[in-house]
Amino acid sequence: MMAPNRTGNVTRIDTVQVGFIGFGNMGRAMAEGLIRTEAISAGRLYACASDYQRLAERAESVGIRPRKDVASLVNSVDMIVVAVKPHVVEQVLVPVAKQLVGKPIISIAAGWSCADLERILPGTNHLSSMPNMPVAVNEGVIICEGEHTLTERQDKLARSVLSLLGSVEDVDSSLLAAAGTVSGCSPAFVAMMIEALGDAAVKHGVPREMAYRITSQTFAGTARLQLESGRHPAIMKDAVCSPGGSTIKGVSALEAAGIRSALIRAIDAIEA
Structure with missing residues (x-):
């Protein structure tokens, strides 16, 4: 039976449950960094990926909870990190657009700006960002687009989570790619x-x-x-x-x- 859909209204870092849609090198690096801080336990991290067997092996080895599909992951968490390849963002997110409403979405997909996400997910709350690999040891840089659709509370929570991984830098939309x-x-x-x-x-x-x-x-x-x-x-x-x-x-x-x-x-x- 699918767990009840979490509302996404959580505002405290000590209770938030985070889900990674896609669990490649960068998604895994972010998860490892969060676990290292002990501020967010592995048991409050979820992940889904196209290759479930491989995902299960990688996720369960560090205590992260794997999910077989995007819909069940979205239902399980308060915050979503979009960590899939840029060319599949739309096909992965559009089918669950209604479930995403009200939940903070942090995209780390290269080339996807606030305007791009708003085009495919109108009415949702999202932030485009670009982290680097040192987030795995909490010494990363996370570039965040100044334009976003997060509420004030969601923005505060998102930054609390991202700042665990390193230095958070805000840039204008025009500088997101270069930075x-x-x-x-x-x-x-x-x-x-x-x-x-x-x-x-x-x-x-x-x-x-x-x-x-x-x-x-x-x-x-x-x-x-x-x-x-x-x-x-x-x-x-x-x-x-x-x-x-x-x-x-x-x-x-x-x-x-x-x-x-x-x-x-x-x-x-x-x-x-």
Whole structure:
């Protein structure tokens, strides 16, 4: 028997039940991050996906409750996270449009703005956002579109949930794609740089595990220093570069290789 439909009127983070429509890499990362905080227990997280057997194995291993279809998931929860591929958003959500009324919907589907969701789900309460993979360890960035249809209470609850996963940044609709691209794709670029610097360390005799460890911690520490100090990155770079020293020689080599333009071109290629 299907459970009674939850109304979506819950406003407290310690009682809210969250459902993931789609449970791929990003949906799972968000769920893992929420569980890590212990603010939302695994037993209050639900998920559905096209491959139920695989979903059940992944979800039940961490205590998340799998559901066989979207309708039963929507009935079970107070808040919905739309985590399916962008090209199937409409076919997944439209059949349950009436059930979604009154419940806060957080979309993490790339390319789906407030206007896009309103076109297929008029009269519902939704927020478009773009998280990145570090949400799994509560150090992510969640880009949220400034335009949304959540009520004031729903918006407060949604932000309480999302802020458990990292830094929540609001942007105008016109900047949603660009900001989401920088935050969403940069973890791959950073991972490439960690790998490359790790290889350089190994080349000069440092054990590989140690090479990755010190490189990753250097990235994390440098990022934390910039966030907490608010210093311009160029000032931080200059602080390490002594006249005629080793760091400025390395910086010169990176400039000659076009590191700045390469990173800018990476974003240009995605946004083209």
